[in-house]
Amino acid sequence: MKDENASAPLLQVRGLVKHFPVKKNLLGRTTSFVSAVDGVDFDLRQGETLGVVGESGCGKSTTARLLLHLIEPTAGTIRFGGRTVGSVALPLKEFRRQVQMVFQDSYASLNPRLTVEESIVFGPMVHGIARHVAQARAHALLERVGLDPVRFAGRFTHELSGGQRQRVNIARALALQPRVLVLDEAVSALDKSVEAQVLNLLLDLKGEFGLTYLFISHDLEVVRFMADRVLVMYLGRVAELAPTEDLYTGSRHPYTSALLGSLLSMDPDRRTVAAPISGDPPNPIDPPAGCRFHTRCASAQAVCAKGAPGLAAHSREHWVACHMFDAGSGHGSAPAKAA
Amino acid sequence: MIFYASKRILFTLPIMLGVTIVCFALVHLAPGDPLVSVLPPDASQVIKEQMMALYGFDRPYHEQFLRWLWRALQGDIGTSIRTGRPVSTEISKAVGNTLMLAALATAIGFLLGTLFGFVAGYFRDTWVDKAASALSVFGVSVPHYWLGMVLVIIFAATLGWLPPTGAGPGGSEDWKWNWVHVQYLILPAVTMSVIPMGIIARTVRALVAEILSQEFVVGLRAKGLSELGVFGHVVKNAAPTALAVMGIQLGYLLGGSILIETVFAWPGTGLLLNDAIFQRDLPLLQGTILVLAMFFVVLNLVVDVMQTILDPRIQRA
Amino acid sequence: MPERAQEILRSPGYWVTVWRRFLRDPVALLAALVVLGLILMAVFAPWIAPQDPFQGMSLQRLKPPGTEGYPLGTDELGRDMLSRLIHGARISLFMGIVPVLCALAIGAAIGVVAGYSGGWTNTLLMRTVDVFFAFPSVLLAVALAGALGPGLFNGLIALTLVFIPPIARVAESVTTGVRTRDYVEAAKASGAGALLIIRKHVLGNVLGPIFVYAMSLIAVSMILAAGLSFLGLGVKPPQPDWGLMLNTLRTAMYTQPLLCALPGVMIFITSIAFNLMTDGLRSAMDIKT
Numbered sequence: 016m017k018d019e020n021a022s023a024p025l026l027q028v029r030g031l032v033k034h035f036p037v038k039k040n041l042l043g044r045t046t047s048f049v050s051a052v053d054g055v056d057f058d059l060r061q062g063e064t065l066g067v068v069g070e071s072g073c074g075k076s077t078t079a080r081l082l083l084h085l086i087e088p089t090a091g092t093i094r095f096g097g098r099t100v101g102s103v104a105l106p107l108k109e110f111r112r113q114v115q116m117v118f119q120d121s122y123a124s125l126n127p128r129l130t131v132e133e134s135i136v137f138g139p140m141v142h143g144i145a146r147h148v149a150q151a152r153a154h155a156l157l158e159r160v161g162l163d164p165v166r167f168a169g170r171f172t173h174e175l176s177g178g179q180r181q182r183v184n185i186a187r188a189l190a191l192q193p194r195v196l197v198l199d200e201a202v203s204a205l206d207k208s209v210e211a212q213v214l215n216l217l218l219d220l221k222g223e224f225g226l227t228y229l230f231i232s233h234d235l236e237v238v239r240f241m242a243d244r245v246l247v248m249y250l251g252r253v254a255e256l257a258p259t260e261d262l263y264t265g266s267r268h269p270y271t272s273a274l275l276g277s278l279l280s281m282d283p284d285r286r287t288v289a290a291p292i293s294g295d296p297p298n299p300i301d302p303p304a305g306c307r308f309h310t311r312c313a314s315a316q317a318v319c320a321k322g323a324p325g326l327a328a329h330s331r332e333h334w335v336a337c338h339m340f341d342a343g344s345g346h347g348s349a350p351a352k353a354a
Numbered sequence: 355m356i357f358y359a360s361k362r363i364l365f366t367l368p369i370m371l372g373v374t375i376v377c378f379a380l381v382h383l384a385p386g387d388p389l390v391s392v393l394p395p396d397a398s399q400v401i402k403e404q405m406m407a408l409y410g411f412d413r414p415y416h417e418q419f420l421r422w423l424w425r426a427l428q429g430d431i432g433t434s435i436r437t438g439r440p441v442s443t444e445i446s447k448a449v450g451n452t453l454m455l456a457a458l459a460t461a462i463g464f465l466l467g468t469l470f471g472f473v474a475g476y477f478r479d480t481w482v483d484k485a486a487s488a489l490s491v492f493g494v495s496v497p498h499y500w501l502g503m504v505l506v507i508i509f510a511a512t513l514g515w516l517p518p519t520g521a522g523p524g525g526s527e528d529w530k531w532n533w534v535h536v537q538y539l540i541l542p543a544v545t546m547s548v549i550p551m552g553i554i555a556r557t558v559r560a561l562v563a564e565i566l567s568q569e570f571v572v573g574l575r576a577k578g579l580s581e582l583g584v585f586g587h588v589v590k591n592a593a594p595t596a597l598a599v600m601g602i603q604l605g606y607l608l609g610g611s612i613l614i615e616t617v618f619a620w621p622g623t624g625l626l627l628n629d630a631i632f633q634r635d636l637p638l639l640q641g642t643i644l645v646l647a648m649f650f651v652v653l654n655l656v657v658d659v660m661q662t663i664l665d666p667r668i669q670r671a
Numbered sequence: 672m673p674e675r676a677q678e679i680l681r682s683p684g685y686w687v688t689v690w691r692r693f694l695r696d697p698v699a700l701l702a703a704l705v706v707l708g709l710i711l712m713a714v715f716a717p718w719i720a721p722q723d724p725f726q727g728m729s730l731q732r733l734k735p736p737g738t739e740g741y742p743l744g745t746d747e748l749g750r751d752m753l754s755r756l757i758h759g760a761r762i763s764l765f766m767g768i769v770p771v772l773c774a775l776a777i778g779a780a781i782g783v784v785a786g787y788s789g790g791w792t793n794t795l796l797m798r799t800v801d802v803f804f805a806f807p808s809v810l811l812a813v814a815l816a817g818a819l820g821p822g823l824f825n826g827l828i829a830l831t832l833v834f835i836p837p838i839a840r841v842a843e844s845v846t847t848g849v850r851t852r853d854y855v856e857a858a859k860a861s862g863a864g865a866l867l868i869i870r871k872h873v874l875g876n877v878l879g880p881i882f883v884y885a886m887s888l889i890a891v892s893m894i895l896a897a898g899l900s901f902l903g904l905g906v907k908p909p910q911p912d913w914g915l916m917l918n919t920l921r922t923a924m925y926t927q928p929l930l931c932a933l934p935g936v937m938i939f940i941t942s943i944a945f946n947l948m949t950d951g952l953r954s955a956m957d958i959k960t
Contacts, residue, residue, distance in 0.1 A: 083860045108862040116860050124853035128685055128875040134854075137871060138861035169681035184857075191861060372802030380818040491950070495943040497894045499901055500917060500935030507928040609807030613898045628902065631817035643806075643814045651805045 024058035025227055026082075026114070026195060031055040031091035033077055037300055049299045051077040053251035055091075056326065059195065064221070064228040066242030066259065068235060068274070070296055074251040075231045076119075079199045082229070083116055112142055115188035119200035121180035125172040131157070131183050132168040138191045149190070156186040160216060178209035182216070189224065197229045202237065214241060235278055239263055244332075247271045250299055250307040253326055257333040267335040270308045306338065318345040359659050366655050373651060374426065377644040378419050381636045431644060432637035441641035444626065449645065451521065452615070452622030456607040458539060459546035464600045467551040471558025471596075478563050486555065493552020502545040502617040509541060516541055519619040542618040546611070550603035557599045561592040594664040601657035605650040685879075685958075692955035699951020705944040713760040720754035724911045733927050744930045747919060748909075752930065756937055758911040762823070763941060766905075767893030770827055774834035775885040781835070782842020783877060787850055787869055797843055803836040812895050816904040826905050830892055834885075841884045845877045879956055886949040890942035897938050913938050 032055075034048040052074040059065050067075050081088045084100065084107055095113065098105035115138075118124040125134055135153035140146060154164035160182040172180060181201065188196055198217070202210045214237065221228060230241050238245055238259075245262045247255040247270065255268040266272045294311055297303055303310045309319035318338050326336045338346040406412045410421060425431070432441045467490075474486035510518035521538050565571060565588050574584055608623075615624030623642055630639040683691075693699055712719060727748035736744040736752070743752040785796040803811065815829035849855060850873070858868045897914030899905040906912045908919070913934040920931035 080856075085856050085859055111860055111862040116857070118853040118857065120853055124857050126854040126858075126872050126876070129872075130682070132679075137858065137863070141861055141863045141867065165679055168679050171682050171685070174682060187857070368798060369801050369805050372799070373805050376802060376806070380814055383815075383818045491943065491946055495890060495939065495946050497897060497935055497938045497942070499898055500932070500938060503917065503921065503924065503935065504932055507924055507932065511925050511928060606807045606809070610809030612809065612813050613901065616902060627813060627817070631813070632903065636818075639814070639817060643810065646810055647806050650807055650810075654805075 025061040025096060026059035026229075027094040028055060028057050028059075028082070029092050029094075031078065031081055031093070032089045033074075033081055033086065034089045047300055050251050050302065051299065052081060052088075053302075055248070055251070055253055057246055057253065057256060059227060059229055061194075062225065062227055063243040064230050064241050066238035066245040067229065067231040067248060068233065068238050068245060069248035069254075071233060072250075072296060072299065073248045075233075075248055076199055077251075078248070079116065079197050079229065079231055082197060083111065083114060108142075112191045113193050114195040114197065115191055115193040116197040116199060117181070117184050117188050117201040119203055121177050121184055121204065122172060124184055125180060125187075127172050130169050130171060131162075131175075132164075134172075134183065135187045135190050138187065142191065152190055153186070156189055157183075159220070160186045160189075161212075162186075176209075177205055178213060181205060181213055185213075185216070185220070189220070192224075193226075195227045195229065197231070199231045200233070201230075203232060203234065210237070217241070235274065247274070250296060250302055252307060252323075253334075253336060254308065255333075255335050255337075256326070261330075261333055265333075267329055267333065267340055268308075268337050269312045269314050269339075273311075273313075306336075314339060314348065316346050358662060362655060362659060366651060370648065370651055373647045374423055374644065375419070377640050377647065378422055380643065381640050382415065426644070431641040434635055434638045436633050436635045436638070441638050444638060445623065445642055445645055448621065448623045448626045448642075449649075451620065452608060452611050452624065455539065455542055455546065455615075455620060455622060456604055456611060458543040459607055460550055460600060460604045462543060462547035463550035463603065464554055464596075466547070467554030468558050468596060470551075471555040472562055474555070474559040475562025475566065478566075483559075486559070490552040490555040490559075493548050493555065496548060498545055498548055499613040499617050501548060502542065502614055505541050505545055506617070519617075521619075521621050538620075542614055542620050545617075546607060546614050549607065549610075550600070553603060554596065554599055558592060558596050561595055562588055565591050594661050597664070598657050598661045601653060601660070605653040608653075609646045609650055688958065689952075689955045692958070693951055696951045696955065699948055699955070702944045702947035702951065705940070706948055709760055709941055709944070710764060712757055713764045716758045716761055720751075720757045722751040722754040724750060724754040724758040725909055726750065733923050733930065735927055736929060736933075743933060744927070746916065746930075747923060752933060755911040755916060756913070756933065759913045759916060759934065759937065760941075762900075762906055762910065762912045763893055763897060763914075763938065766823075766826060766830065766896030767889045767941070767945070770830035770896070771834055771885050771888050771892050773827070773831040774838050774888075775881070777831070778835040778838030778885075779842045779878070779881050782839040782844075782881070783846045783869065783873065785839070786843040786846025786877075787865065787873060789847070789850070793843070797840075800836045800839045800843075803832070804840070808833050808837075808891075809895065809898070812899060813902070813904070816899050821904050821907060823906050826896055826899050829899070830896060833895070834888055834892065837888070838881065838885055842877065842881045845880050846873060849873055849876045883949065883953050883956060886952065887946070889949075890945040893945070894938060894942055 031052055032050070033052040034050050036048045055074070055078060057065070067078065069075050077086070080086045081091075082093060093100045095105060095110055100110045101107050125131075129137075132150060132153050135156065136146065136149035139149040139152060144152075154168060157164040157167055162179060162182055167175070167179070167183075172183075175183065184201075201217075202213050205213060217228070218241070220226060228241070230238065232238050232241075242259050244256065244258050246253060247262070247268065249270050255262065255266065255271045257266075262271065263275065266275055297307070297310055303320070305318075305320040305322055306312070306315075306324055309315040312319065316338075322338075322344075324336045324338045324341055324344065326334050327341055329335045329340050338344040339348040340350070342350045403412070410418055413421075422432070429442060430440065431445075433439070434441055434444055437444065470486040470489055474483040477483050506518045509516045517538050518541075521535070566584075571584060571587065574587060611620075611622055612624030612627050614620070615622045616628055619625065623646060627639065627642050629635070630642060693703075727750040728745070729749050731738075731741070731745050731749040733747055733749075734741050734745045736742065738744055741751050741753070743756065746752055746755060781796055781800065785793040806814070812829050812833045815832055816826055819825035819829060855868060855872055858872050863871075896905060897912070897917070900912050900914030901918045903915075903918065905914055908915060916934040917931070917938075920927075920934070923931045
């Protein structure tokens, strides 16, 4: 067993909830809302890459934005290095220096009126670093992400390719010398060849700067390549959380199995036989009662429509939220209650 | 749909309240004594105070406002200081005349505007388009009161084809739909139509160009639909917006007729406003502006709701 | 640290690009030159005008254009038309530009604050703006000028109030569009406060469109101001003002039609020049990337 301290969570998320109002009555009172994120718990450990997967609309990106307090959570706490974010011990501004984000849309995430250099120095200057120091840092980082500062520092966003822009975004995020990088579909919009280059760059940077990644993607192959552990989300809730190889070879939650079943394997023997998911995800304004996946689950039983399963440890590192693995839940496949 | 309409009406109420506040405040914005125009300059202090009390000018502002609003809701928007008649009586005749003028002008402007806009949008970037665009720049740049004078110089003073000013032998009291009267309407209506024409032409040109470049039109052409069929689709898609712009323009003309009515001495609300301002008849000024602004608010509301009915693409929850 | 071997290559900035595109548009350039000429004419009016615009010769009333000594004729009080038209550019340009600038400063501030704050601040500010928007602009201008009474300063106040609501609306809508952009989120994520984000990331992206919109209002403001003068609600005689001249020369419509159309021609030329210049600037700023 490894040193206990090393696996103590760097970032701890508990009971994260976000409701968006979607409908108002004549008096302007909210009558219904989307629960985009509905009670999410997870830990991010120092030095790891935690992958987050799920269909679009499952709350992955909302979770990322909640993490950085870009939107205010309805409920829940986030602790960083043991201190609550937003408290006196850890003001939001300091937390934001430590946790940075790279967005999916490389074009929209760079101010079109600023040069590459101006975009990168903005963050450090907010934190009181002198312009010439910030500029030197920006040039060094551009060099490091593979863009010649002489050629690129004075350019504008629209003069760069998608891959180049995403490298600028990575440099911009690193300019604050953060400990955690949240990568929200950061490579999803790139061409496959460029994607591979950027992924390798991210792996190199992680080792070099001692970074921790929260890697959000809908691409299961990319997540398998990048992540140490993977968190599967369905309709705003955590379905399964496990070490990457455990999850890809021995998934427990029917939703995870179905997701993986949709993957085409190069090796015919490894193709799973799990039933593909049928239909569209339910309307998040009016999510199903009980387990949110029961409307599409091949193994659903009566109990699944009644109570929502909690996230329980299946093995030491493998967590599942499914009645089939919850002893005494009443599901036919559930193990008997421990004696 | 009914939900949307009722919500829209509910949102209009605070705006209407705001409009009444602005109209009320106008009188108190005016420098000097509101009674200056009716009282002789050597009137004694006692008479002055009696008159102030009579018109309620001696009360605190909020009380004056509430009294005024309460009366306005019952249809009493004050008494003209100059004539002593109710403001509503003075306005009603004028509103009819202005409405007649503005409606005709909007119709002319809409017909010509859509024609130019369609031609320009269809033949985009050709000389036809450039000519039509130049015409619409002309429309939005020309000081229309001056255009009115030029038209009078040409068609009345020089050629003598049409009468220069007024509303005909019957005046505003006895209007009839015959040539003797209608000829008085032509020059002001044509002058006025230039304002919406330029704006409608621009809107329609942009609409047509956009619709023609959309994929579904390309698809229709690829499927072999005739040009007439394509034209039908363009009309169907452009109509709701074009009609909405027309409705709003009618509102602008109703409220903005003062300059043209002054040039042509047309007995509408504009001329009434002009009289009210220069004779410092503040209740008349206030009442006329209130009526015109309310007209505009209601017209906007109607256009908005109509557009939702006409255009299924606009989904409003 | 070693001295950098090469100087960093700098791309031309946005406004440099816009300026170059503008210079390639002949119509817009011509319009801009006309505007510049009118401004110079207004500034140097006392030196350019051949005669005193206030001094009339009672024997030389209403002479047609081309009269000896009066290239554009004389007005109803025997004053030189050319000199009065040249001097008239001062008030017309002033009333075209200054109310729009005042309204731009106030309206943009309201709109940007409302758009960036969202929520209740937005609702409160924009609903108030909507009340003034509920008046057709001519009606509002006439009502305010009518209540305040004639005069240059009152006209300025009235027109400023007329143009604040439309500018605030445009500013609010472009700011709302920019506020949700990822680069604003990224700036927030780097710990910057609202004022710094507005200054560095929002203003640079919204001021351009707001400014172009405000420029398109200059012609409207000038026509409206001349209209107020025409009604007798603007400057007082004997000030040389194109709108007022139109009004006073109306009596000569039958005897000297050409003469009495002249001030309107000046208003028309000026407003066309401003409109074409604005159109050119708008398309120069519309850079597809």
